Amino acid sequence: MKLWARLLLSGTLILLAACGTYGRKNGALPTVGFVSQETIAHACRQHTVHRQGTAGFEMLEDGRESFLARLAMVEAAQHTLDVQYYIWRDDVVGTTFADRLLAAADRGVKVRLLLDNTTDAQLEVRSAALAAHPNIRVAFFNPMTDLKGIFVGNPIPVIGEIDRMQSRMHNKVLIADGTLVIGGGRNLGDTYFGIDRGHNMRDLDFIAAGPVVEAAARSFQLFWRSPLTRMGDQTKITDRDREKLSDLRKHIARKKRALATRSGRPFPLSLSRAESLDTLHKIVSRMIWAEYEFVADPPERMLRQGQVASPIWRKIETAVRKAKSDVVMHAAYFIPQKDTLELLRAATARGVHVQVLTNSLASIDGVAAMAGIANRRAGVLDSGVSFFELNAHAADRQDYIHTRRLTPLGMHTKGFVVDNRLSFIGSFNMDPRSKYINTETGVIIHSAAFAARLKSYLLKGLEPENSWRITRAANGSFLWTGQLPNGQRAVRRIEPGASLMRWVEYCIYRCLPWEDLL
Incomplete structure (x- = not known):
């Protein structure tokens, strides 16, 4: 968005917040003003994840290895995949992971996607057809009423929620089968892995095994079950949505190939199970086992004043x-x-x-x-x-x-x-x-x-x-x-x-x- 538009939007949001109250989507919490700050503070203390112990760690500084580690975790998963991200871009990386997560769900893996609501996720990830898959659940954190038209994607706060409008679930976590976790700085987008055609960034993740995975899983679960998380209503999924799932598979696969071809196919678009296990084995063999402290903010932090x-x-x-x-x-x-x-x-x-x-x-x-x-x-x-x-x-x-x-x-x-x-x-x-x-x-x-x-x-x-x-x-x-x-x-x-x-x-x-x- 251009500078003048951003400045206009900022002023407009402040004015709207001051002038009136707007309707809310089903499932959203009441305004902050109706929630006791003492209650919120207690919930924050209860839900801050701070775990200590000994676990294995390796750093992922190169975008290619970080991409392959994530891809290998998705391809090798047999039971569960928990995916929590702030940004999920509509590009090679975003489309590849949408495709491979769908493939994982097709082979019986239970997939949970938790995304921040203030940044638009890829359309395919948001689609009702994806949510119609029996093994995929998609949820959005911190939902509020959205503006339409030229302001699409920018939430309007009700009175008392300007702070909450600014709050974002900035967490980035991928957990596979409760045995491996990747966390750190990277969102799901080309620029974070060094394959964007216009601008790229050096970034840093960690991959870990051992008890720290349980700590990350507890944090994910707290967000997943939070009243601030809006879950798709399974009862509202129609037969038409289920019929569209087959079309969605084909669409994502075509889109992935087209985007990758345009970018020069810098990374593999899929891995076999053997390739995935070999990739993960090499990374895990380099891990250093050490004492750690895993810390994660509580979801109720969004409501703190x-x-x-x-x-x-x-x-x-x-x-x-x-x-x-x-x-x-x-x-x-x-x-x-x-x-x-x-x-x-x-x-x-x-x-x-x-x-x-x-x-x-x-x-x-x-x-x-x-x-x-x-x-x-x-x-x-x-x-x-x-x-x-x-x-x-x-x-x-x-x-x-x-x-x-x-x-x-x-x-x-x-x-x-x-x-x-x-x-x-x-x-x-x-x-x-x-x-x-x-x-x-x-x-x-x-x-x-x-x-x-x-x-x-x-x-x-x-x-x-x-x-x-x-x-x-x-x-x-x-x-x-x-x-x-x-x-x-x-x-x-x-x-x-x-x-x-x-x-x-x-x-x-x-x-x-x-x-x-x-």
């Missing part, structure tokens, strides 16, 4: 507060507010070397978020942090992009290492939205061996040929220092590589007082 920090943030805060020597972090949307800046300042004051990589204006997928990052640059540098922004034409982008032609590179990673022993991978961005608004998941792994793997990946992003280091000139202005492809040192006085249109949009966003929503 006021700024109540996520339990995931509290674990991150504790890890940084206890740091003794070193913190290396990738945060795709790094917008630290006052308390976070104080936390970082205290760490650097006691001698901790803190390094943070985030997106640049040229690399980021959302210019609004970049305005928040830019507005915090001074505070981050003043806190003593070594601050870096991703080079959209990084030398290592060929490691993450699997298209015929290299595209600009962004980042969607959420991970860090503390003192070479504690690692975090999850869906949590270091921004106000993750801290106060969205629901998120994350895992903390206590292992020097795993930390060494993750830190190597993180440090690669900080190399001068892959990122711009932000410093200050004598007059207080910002400098971007990096390395050109020919090896020469480069210094820029304005955000490097951004187009004029991005600049204009960026400048407008920087003037708007909405950092708390970024």
Whole structure:
């Protein structure tokens, strides 16, 4: 959507919320005003998933391996597949998984799809024909009344629900047969796996086996059974919907082949059971078994009023507060507010070397978020942090992009290492939205061996040929220092590589007082 349309929409939603109450779809909760905050707080305490134990972990930094791991889990599943995502794009990745999940259901696997309602999922995934499959259940979290026409997909809040309108189920979890789980940063879309024709992002997932799978399954179950989840009404499925299921199979298969051909078929569209088991065996054999803490926000977080920090943030805060020597972090949307800046300042004051990589204006997928990052640059540098922004034409982008032609590179990673022993991978961005608004998941792994793997990946992003280091000139202005492809040192006085249109949009966003929503 163009900038002027987004600005108009924002103003329109606020006006509509102030002027009246709108009808709600069946199954939606009453307005926040009718629910006791004490009751909500109690439910949040009861439903926050925080499990500790020992389990096996491997990181998935390459989009191809991350795609194949997911595909192999779906193809090898014999009993159940639980799939929880914020974004499910209408592209090669989204269509391939719609096709293979349908195939899994055809062979008897019970499939549950749980999607956030504020972002449109692929039409085939939303279709009544898919929901008509006896082995597939599709549910949407946080449903509200939807606008129609030009505003389709943008929920109108009733009075008292502006906060809830902003809330998103940002979780990304895939669980197969209760034995393996993939979690982390990637949504289901080409850009997160390096095969989009216009823009791709380096991202990060974990795959795990052992008791941590039970923790992830408990979180999924809490969302699945939540009153905030709208389940398809099986009694309303018609014979016509069931008849359309056969047509849907053929349509998805044709669409998958057409999209893949157009993209150059960078990834397999299916795997045999033998290929799937071999893929998973190779990944599982690399796993490091270590103590962990799995943390997931409760679904009732959507109904909290006021700024109540996520339990995931509290674990991150504790890890940084206890740091003794070193913190290396990738945060795709790094917008630290006052308390976070104080936390970082205290760490650097006691001698901790803190390094943070985030997106640049040229690399980021959302210019609004970049305005928040830019507005915090001074505070981050003043806190003593070594601050870096991703080079959209990084030398290592060929490691993450699997298209015929290299595209600009962004980042969607959420991970860090503390003192070479504690690692975090999850869906949590270091921004106000993750801290106060969205629901998120994350895992903390206590292992020097795993930390060494993750830190190597993180440090690669900080190399001068892959990122711009932000410093200050004598007059207080910002400098971007990096390395050109020919090896020469480069210094820029304005955000490097951004187009004029991005600049204009960026400048407008920087003037708007909405950092708390970024």
